[in-house]
Protein backbone atom coordinates (compact mmCIF):
# COMPACT_ATOMS: atom_id res chain seq x y z
CA UNK A 1 0.00 0.00 0.00
CA UNK A 2 1.51 3.37 -0.94
CA UNK A 3 2.74 5.35 2.06
CA UNK A 4 2.65 2.35 4.39
CA UNK A 5 5.87 1.92 6.39
CA UNK A 6 6.73 -1.76 6.61
CA UNK A 7 8.96 -3.13 9.34
CA UNK A 8 12.40 -4.16 8.14
CA UNK A 9 12.64 -7.76 6.90
CA UNK A 10 14.18 -10.36 9.20
CA UNK A 11 17.97 -10.07 9.35
CA UNK A 12 18.01 -6.78 7.50
CA UNK A 13 20.58 -4.21 8.56
CA UNK A 14 18.19 -1.31 8.30
CA UNK A 15 17.53 0.22 11.70
CA UNK A 16 14.04 0.90 12.89
CA UNK A 17 12.51 3.39 12.30
CA UNK A 18 14.51 3.25 9.14
CA UNK A 19 15.15 6.40 7.13
CA UNK A 20 17.89 5.34 4.73
CA UNK A 21 19.20 2.24 3.05
CA UNK A 22 22.78 1.45 4.03
CA UNK A 23 25.38 2.06 1.33
CA UNK A 24 25.85 -1.19 -0.57
CA UNK A 25 29.34 -1.83 0.78
CA UNK A 26 27.95 -1.86 4.32
CA UNK A 27 24.98 -4.16 3.63
CA UNK A 28 25.48 -7.58 5.10
CA UNK A 29 22.61 -9.19 3.22
CA UNK A 30 24.07 -8.25 -0.18
CA UNK A 31 27.36 -9.96 0.53
CA UNK A 32 29.20 -6.73 -0.07
CA UNK A 33 30.10 -6.23 3.56
CA UNK A 34 32.31 -9.34 3.47
CA UNK A 35 34.10 -7.90 0.46
CA UNK A 36 34.39 -4.57 2.27
CA UNK A 37 36.07 -6.29 5.22
CA UNK A 38 38.48 -8.13 2.91
CA UNK A 39 39.45 -4.81 1.38
CA UNK A 40 40.26 -3.38 4.82
CA UNK A 41 37.13 -1.24 5.29
CA UNK A 42 37.16 0.40 8.71
CA UNK A 43 33.49 1.05 9.50
CA UNK A 44 31.57 -1.44 11.66
CA UNK A 45 28.16 0.16 11.41
CA UNK A 46 26.37 -2.46 13.51
CA UNK A 47 28.63 -1.69 16.47
CA UNK A 48 29.50 1.95 15.82
CA UNK A 49 25.89 3.10 15.58
CA UNK A 50 25.06 2.30 19.21
CA UNK A 51 26.16 5.61 20.75
CA UNK A 52 24.69 7.57 17.85
CA UNK A 53 21.24 6.17 18.54
CA UNK A 54 21.61 6.01 22.32
CA UNK A 55 22.12 9.72 22.98
CA UNK A 56 18.70 11.23 23.49
CA UNK A 57 16.93 12.12 21.21
CA UNK A 58 18.91 9.50 19.35
CA UNK A 59 19.35 11.58 16.21
CA UNK A 60 15.81 10.38 15.41
CA UNK A 61 17.21 7.37 13.56
CA UNK A 62 18.83 9.61 10.97
CA UNK A 63 20.81 6.81 9.36
CA UNK A 64 21.74 8.80 6.25
CA UNK A 65 23.74 11.04 8.55
CA UNK A 66 25.40 8.09 10.22
CA UNK A 67 26.29 6.31 6.97
CA UNK A 68 27.87 9.47 5.61
CA UNK A 69 30.34 9.44 8.50
CA UNK A 70 31.05 5.74 7.79
CA UNK A 71 31.92 6.55 4.18
CA UNK A 72 34.21 9.47 4.96
CA UNK A 73 36.08 7.35 7.49
CA UNK A 74 37.27 5.13 4.66
CA UNK A 75 37.86 8.06 2.34
CA UNK A 76 40.11 9.81 4.88
CA UNK A 77 42.05 6.57 5.32
CA UNK A 78 42.31 5.89 1.58
CA UNK A 79 43.62 9.39 0.81
CA UNK A 80 45.62 9.59 4.04
CA UNK A 81 44.34 13.08 4.77
CA UNK A 82 46.36 14.30 7.75
CA UNK A 83 44.99 16.17 10.75
CA UNK A 84 42.75 15.96 13.78
CA UNK A 85 38.96 15.75 14.10
CA UNK A 86 36.78 18.34 15.76
CA UNK A 87 33.12 18.81 16.57
CA UNK A 88 31.57 22.13 17.55
CA UNK A 89 28.09 21.42 18.94
CA UNK A 90 27.83 18.09 20.73
CA UNK A 91 24.81 18.28 23.06
CA UNK A 92 24.43 14.72 24.43
CA UNK A 93 27.19 13.26 22.31
CA UNK A 94 25.36 11.31 19.58
CA UNK A 95 27.53 12.40 16.66
CA UNK A 96 30.60 12.76 18.90
CA UNK A 97 30.49 9.01 19.64
CA UNK A 98 30.74 8.28 15.91
CA UNK A 99 33.55 10.78 15.41
CA UNK A 100 35.42 9.48 18.46
CA UNK A 101 35.26 5.93 17.09
CA UNK A 102 36.54 7.19 13.73
CA UNK A 103 39.34 9.16 15.41
CA UNK A 104 40.48 6.08 17.35
CA UNK A 105 40.47 3.90 14.24
CA UNK A 106 42.63 6.44 12.40
CA UNK A 107 44.90 7.35 15.32
CA UNK A 108 43.71 10.96 15.51
CA UNK A 109 42.51 13.19 18.33
CA UNK A 110 38.89 14.35 18.45
CA UNK A 111 38.27 17.79 19.98
CA UNK A 112 34.72 18.12 21.34
CA UNK A 113 33.57 21.72 21.83
CA UNK A 114 30.33 22.82 23.46
CA UNK A 115 29.08 25.06 26.22
CA UNK A 116 27.43 21.89 27.57
CA UNK A 117 24.87 24.41 28.83
CA UNK A 118 23.00 25.06 25.57
CA UNK A 119 22.94 28.16 23.37
CA UNK A 120 24.60 31.35 24.51
CA UNK A 121 22.09 34.18 24.92
CA UNK A 122 24.39 36.50 22.93
CA UNK A 123 23.97 34.26 19.85
CA UNK A 124 20.16 34.51 19.89
CA UNK A 125 20.25 37.76 17.95
CA UNK A 126 19.95 39.01 14.38
CA UNK A 127 18.75 36.23 12.10
CA UNK A 128 18.43 33.98 15.19
CA UNK A 129 16.46 36.45 17.33
CA UNK A 130 13.33 34.26 17.00
CA UNK A 131 15.07 31.16 18.37
CA UNK A 132 14.73 29.97 21.96
CA UNK A 133 17.27 28.68 24.44
CA UNK A 134 17.80 24.94 23.79
CA UNK A 135 20.12 22.04 24.56
CA UNK A 136 20.86 23.00 28.17
CA UNK A 137 19.83 19.55 29.49
CA UNK A 138 23.25 17.95 29.16
CA UNK A 139 26.61 17.96 30.92
CA UNK A 140 30.25 17.41 30.13
CA UNK A 141 30.31 14.42 32.50
CA UNK A 142 27.39 12.60 30.83
CA UNK A 143 28.87 13.20 27.37
CA UNK A 144 32.27 11.98 28.49
CA UNK A 145 30.77 8.78 29.85
CA UNK A 146 29.00 8.11 26.52
CA UNK A 147 31.82 9.16 24.17
CA UNK A 148 34.76 7.86 26.24
CA UNK A 149 37.95 9.70 27.03
CA UNK A 150 40.43 7.84 24.84
CA UNK A 151 41.76 10.10 22.04
CA UNK A 152 39.16 12.75 22.93
CA UNK A 153 39.77 16.26 24.30
CA UNK A 154 36.70 18.01 25.73
CA UNK A 155 36.68 21.80 25.53
CA UNK A 156 33.85 23.34 27.51
CA UNK A 157 32.77 26.92 26.90
CA UNK A 158 31.58 29.48 24.44
CA UNK A 159 32.96 29.36 20.92
CA UNK A 160 34.83 31.31 19.52
CA UNK A 161 36.36 32.13 22.96
CA UNK A 162 37.32 28.44 23.36
CA UNK A 163 39.42 28.54 20.18
CA UNK A 164 42.15 29.87 22.51
CA UNK A 165 42.18 26.41 24.18
CA UNK A 166 42.96 24.54 20.95
CA UNK A 167 46.57 23.79 19.98
CA UNK A 168 47.61 26.83 17.91
CA UNK A 169 49.38 24.77 15.24
CA UNK A 170 46.67 22.09 14.87
CA UNK A 171 45.49 21.06 11.41
CA UNK A 172 42.18 19.30 10.86
CA UNK A 173 41.05 16.48 8.60
CA UNK A 174 37.41 16.68 9.65
CA UNK A 175 35.44 19.48 11.27
CA UNK A 176 31.79 18.90 12.09
CA UNK A 177 29.92 22.11 12.88
CA UNK A 178 26.52 21.50 14.49
CA UNK A 179 25.79 24.55 16.61
CA UNK A 180 22.69 25.71 14.72
CA UNK A 181 23.13 29.49 14.96
CA UNK A 182 24.66 32.06 12.63
CA UNK A 183 27.26 33.60 14.96
CA UNK A 184 29.12 30.47 16.13
CA UNK A 185 28.90 28.82 12.68
CA UNK A 186 30.40 31.88 10.98
CA UNK A 187 33.08 32.14 13.65
CA UNK A 188 33.87 28.44 13.24
CA UNK A 189 34.25 28.71 9.47
CA UNK A 190 36.52 31.74 9.91
CA UNK A 191 38.68 29.86 12.38
CA UNK A 192 38.81 26.32 10.95
CA UNK A 193 38.83 26.86 7.20
CA UNK A 194 42.44 28.11 7.11
CA UNK A 195 43.43 25.27 9.43
CA UNK A 196 41.99 22.45 7.29
CA UNK A 197 44.33 19.98 5.62
CA UNK A 198 43.94 19.83 1.84
CA UNK A 199 41.15 17.31 1.24
CA UNK A 200 39.79 17.79 4.78
CA UNK A 201 36.02 17.66 5.28
CA UNK A 202 33.98 20.54 6.68
CA UNK A 203 30.43 19.40 7.45
CA UNK A 204 27.81 21.89 8.60
CA UNK A 205 24.56 20.46 9.92
CA UNK A 206 21.15 22.08 9.35
CA UNK A 207 22.14 23.95 6.18
CA UNK A 208 19.07 22.86 4.19
CA UNK A 209 16.72 22.54 7.17
CA UNK A 210 14.78 25.77 6.47
CA UNK A 211 14.51 26.03 10.26
CA UNK A 212 18.04 27.13 11.13
CA UNK A 213 18.28 30.00 8.65
CA UNK A 214 21.47 31.27 10.27
CA UNK A 215 23.27 28.06 9.30
CA UNK A 216 22.46 28.54 5.64
CA UNK A 217 23.38 32.22 5.70
CA UNK A 218 26.67 31.71 7.51
CA UNK A 219 27.76 28.98 5.07
CA UNK A 220 26.66 30.84 1.94
CA UNK A 221 28.37 34.06 3.02
CA UNK A 222 31.57 32.31 3.95
CA UNK A 223 31.96 30.21 0.81
CA UNK A 224 30.88 32.96 -1.62
CA UNK A 225 34.49 33.82 -2.41
CA UNK A 226 36.14 30.45 -1.75
CA UNK A 227 37.26 27.99 -4.40
CA UNK A 228 35.35 25.11 -2.78
CA UNK A 229 31.76 24.34 -3.78
CA UNK A 230 29.03 23.10 -1.47
CA UNK A 231 27.40 19.67 -1.69
CA UNK A 232 24.07 19.26 0.12
CA UNK A 233 23.54 15.91 1.85
CA UNK A 234 20.35 13.89 2.21
CA UNK A 235 20.33 13.52 5.98
CA UNK A 236 17.32 14.67 7.96
CA UNK A 237 18.40 18.21 8.78
CA UNK A 238 20.17 18.77 5.48
CA UNK A 239 23.86 18.92 6.27
CA UNK A 240 26.20 20.40 3.71
CA UNK A 241 29.74 19.27 3.04
CA UNK A 242 32.79 20.66 1.35
CA UNK A 243 36.40 19.55 1.17
CA UNK A 244 39.32 21.94 1.44
CA UNK A 245 40.82 22.40 -2.00
CA UNK A 246 44.15 20.73 -2.61
CA UNK A 247 47.06 23.09 -3.27
CA UNK A 248 47.29 23.96 -6.91
CA UNK A 249 50.43 22.83 -8.72
CA UNK A 250 52.75 25.74 -9.41
CA UNK A 251 51.93 27.64 -12.57
CA UNK A 252 48.50 26.08 -13.01
CA UNK A 253 46.56 27.89 -15.67
CA UNK A 254 43.35 29.72 -14.82
CA UNK A 255 40.03 28.10 -15.60
CA UNK A 256 38.60 30.54 -18.09
CA UNK A 257 35.38 32.21 -17.05
CA UNK A 258 35.76 31.11 -13.41
CA UNK A 259 36.67 33.33 -10.50
CA UNK A 260 39.96 32.43 -8.82
CA UNK A 261 40.05 33.58 -5.20
CA UNK A 262 43.14 35.23 -3.71
CA UNK A 263 41.94 34.42 -0.17
CA UNK A 264 44.09 32.19 2.04
CA UNK A 265 46.98 32.14 -0.44
CA UNK A 266 44.73 30.91 -3.24
CA UNK A 267 46.63 32.77 -5.96
CA UNK A 268 50.09 32.60 -4.45
CA UNK A 269 51.72 31.16 -7.58
CA UNK A 270 50.38 34.06 -9.68
CA UNK A 271 51.78 36.82 -7.48
CA UNK A 272 55.00 38.45 -8.58
CA UNK A 273 56.61 41.38 -6.75
CA UNK A 274 54.65 43.90 -4.67
CA UNK A 275 52.14 41.84 -2.67
CA UNK A 276 51.60 41.18 1.03
CA UNK A 277 51.56 37.74 2.59
CA UNK A 278 48.26 35.87 2.11
CA UNK A 279 45.39 37.14 4.22
CA UNK A 280 42.06 35.44 4.92
CA UNK A 281 40.26 37.62 2.38
CA UNK A 282 42.98 38.08 -0.32
CA UNK A 283 46.22 40.07 -0.63
CA UNK A 284 47.29 43.70 -0.36
CA UNK A 285 49.34 45.28 -3.11
CA UNK A 286 52.31 47.01 -1.50
CA UNK A 287 54.49 49.76 -2.98
CA UNK A 288 54.65 51.33 -6.43
CA UNK A 289 53.89 48.23 -8.55
CA UNK A 290 51.98 45.01 -7.85
CA UNK A 291 52.75 42.37 -10.45
CA UNK A 292 50.49 39.48 -11.45
CA UNK A 293 52.00 36.61 -13.43
CA UNK A 294 49.01 34.93 -15.06
CA UNK A 295 49.54 31.68 -16.96
CA UNK A 296 47.90 31.96 -20.38
CA UNK A 297 46.77 28.91 -22.30
CA UNK A 298 44.50 30.42 -24.97
CA UNK A 299 45.89 30.84 -28.46
CA UNK A 300 48.25 33.80 -28.05
CA UNK A 301 46.81 35.58 -31.09
CA UNK A 302 43.52 36.21 -29.25
CA UNK A 303 42.93 39.09 -26.84
CA UNK A 304 42.22 38.17 -23.22
CA UNK A 305 39.54 39.62 -20.98
CA UNK A 306 40.80 40.17 -17.45
CA UNK A 307 38.54 41.04 -14.50
CA UNK A 308 39.81 41.84 -11.04
CA UNK A 309 37.69 42.18 -7.90
CA UNK A 310 39.67 44.91 -6.14
CA UNK A 311 39.54 47.89 -3.81
CA UNK A 312 42.06 50.61 -2.99
CA UNK A 313 43.35 51.89 0.32
CA UNK A 314 41.44 55.17 0.80
CA UNK A 315 41.79 57.05 4.06
CA UNK A 316 42.51 60.51 5.45
CA UNK A 317 43.34 62.98 2.70
CA UNK A 318 43.49 60.20 0.13
CA UNK A 319 39.84 60.05 -0.89
CA UNK A 320 40.54 58.79 -4.38
CA UNK A 321 43.19 56.64 -5.99
CA UNK A 322 44.16 56.17 -9.62
CA UNK A 323 45.83 52.98 -10.69
CA UNK A 324 47.54 52.41 -14.01
CA UNK A 325 47.20 48.90 -15.43
CA UNK A 326 50.02 47.67 -17.63
CA UNK A 327 50.27 44.42 -19.57
CA UNK A 328 53.66 43.36 -20.90
CA UNK A 329 54.86 46.88 -19.98
CA UNK A 330 52.14 48.59 -22.06
CA UNK A 331 49.57 50.90 -20.40
CA UNK A 332 46.14 49.36 -21.11
CA UNK A 333 43.87 51.13 -18.57
CA UNK A 334 43.73 53.54 -15.67
CA UNK A 335 41.25 52.60 -12.95
CA UNK A 336 39.80 55.22 -10.61
CA UNK A 337 38.78 54.31 -7.05
CA UNK A 338 36.54 56.58 -4.97
CA UNK A 339 34.75 56.15 -1.66
CA UNK A 340 31.48 55.82 -3.58
CA UNK A 341 32.89 53.14 -5.85
CA UNK A 342 35.77 51.43 -4.17
CA UNK A 343 35.47 47.65 -4.08
CA UNK A 344 34.21 46.56 -7.49
CA UNK A 345 34.94 44.24 -10.38
CA UNK A 346 37.10 46.10 -12.90
CA UNK A 347 37.70 44.61 -16.31
CA UNK A 348 40.16 45.28 -19.08
CA UNK A 349 40.85 43.82 -22.50
CA UNK A 350 44.44 42.63 -22.72
CA UNK A 351 45.76 42.83 -26.29
CA UNK A 352 47.24 39.63 -27.66
CA UNK A 353 50.49 41.41 -28.58
CA UNK A 354 51.28 42.03 -24.89
CA UNK A 355 51.09 38.29 -24.26
CA UNK A 356 53.26 37.53 -27.24
CA UNK A 357 55.80 39.90 -25.77
CA UNK A 358 55.79 37.63 -22.72
CA UNK A 359 56.33 34.54 -24.83
CA UNK A 360 52.68 33.50 -25.03
CA UNK A 361 52.79 31.35 -21.85
CA UNK A 362 52.53 33.98 -19.18
CA UNK A 363 51.04 37.41 -18.90
CA UNK A 364 52.65 40.01 -16.62
CA UNK A 365 50.07 42.54 -15.44
CA UNK A 366 51.19 45.42 -13.25
CA UNK A 367 48.96 47.58 -11.09
CA UNK A 368 50.63 50.94 -10.34
CA UNK A 369 48.88 53.19 -7.83
CA UNK A 370 49.70 56.86 -8.44
CA UNK A 371 49.28 58.10 -4.86
CA UNK A 372 51.84 56.19 -2.80
CA UNK A 373 51.45 57.76 0.64
CA UNK A 374 51.38 55.28 3.52
CA UNK A 375 48.31 54.95 5.77
CA UNK A 376 50.30 56.26 8.75
CA UNK A 377 51.27 59.37 6.78
CA UNK A 378 47.61 59.95 5.92
CA UNK A 379 46.34 59.27 9.43
CA UNK A 380 48.92 59.16 12.26
CA UNK A 381 46.41 57.25 14.42
CA UNK A 382 46.65 54.14 12.25
CA UNK A 383 49.51 51.72 12.96
CA UNK A 384 49.68 50.62 9.29
CA UNK A 385 53.10 51.59 7.83
CA UNK A 386 53.08 49.56 4.63
CA UNK A 387 52.47 51.61 1.47
CA UNK A 388 49.15 49.93 0.64
CA UNK A 389 47.89 50.20 -2.92
CA UNK A 390 45.28 47.84 -4.33
CA UNK A 391 43.64 44.98 -2.42
CA UNK A 392 43.05 41.94 -4.61
CA UNK A 393 40.13 39.59 -3.84
CA UNK A 394 39.56 37.56 -7.02
CA UNK A 395 40.61 37.25 -10.65
CA UNK A 396 38.68 36.01 -13.67
CA UNK A 397 40.10 35.56 -17.14
CA UNK A 398 38.49 34.68 -20.43
CA UNK A 399 39.24 34.77 -24.12
CA UNK A 400 37.61 37.56 -26.14
Ligand SMILES: C[S@@+](CC[C@H](N)C(=O)[O-])C[C@H]1O[C@@H](n2cnc3c(N)ncnc32)[C@H](O)[C@@H]1O
Pocket residue numbers: 055059088089090091092093094095096113114115116117118119120123135157158159160178179180181184
Ligand atom coordinates in the same frame (compact mmCIF):
# COMPACT_ATOMS: atom_id res chain seq x y z
C1 LIG B 1 22.00 20.43 17.83
S1 LIG B 1 23.03 20.39 19.20
C2 LIG B 1 24.32 19.30 18.70
C3 LIG B 1 23.86 17.88 18.45
C4 LIG B 1 24.93 16.86 18.21
N1 LIG B 1 25.91 17.25 17.22
C5 LIG B 1 24.33 15.53 17.74
O1 LIG B 1 23.80 15.48 16.64
O2 LIG B 1 24.42 14.56 18.48
C6 LIG B 1 23.78 21.98 19.16
C7 LIG B 1 24.81 22.23 20.24
O3 LIG B 1 25.56 23.40 19.90
C8 LIG B 1 25.99 24.00 21.09
N2 LIG B 1 26.36 25.42 20.84
C9 LIG B 1 25.59 26.34 20.21
N3 LIG B 1 26.23 27.53 20.19
C10 LIG B 1 27.43 27.35 20.79
C11 LIG B 1 28.56 28.21 21.04
N4 LIG B 1 28.58 29.51 20.65
N5 LIG B 1 29.63 27.68 21.66
C12 LIG B 1 29.64 26.38 22.04
N6 LIG B 1 28.60 25.52 21.82
C13 LIG B 1 27.51 25.99 21.21
C14 LIG B 1 24.79 23.86 22.02
O4 LIG B 1 25.17 23.97 23.37
C15 LIG B 1 24.25 22.48 21.62
O5 LIG B 1 24.70 21.50 22.51
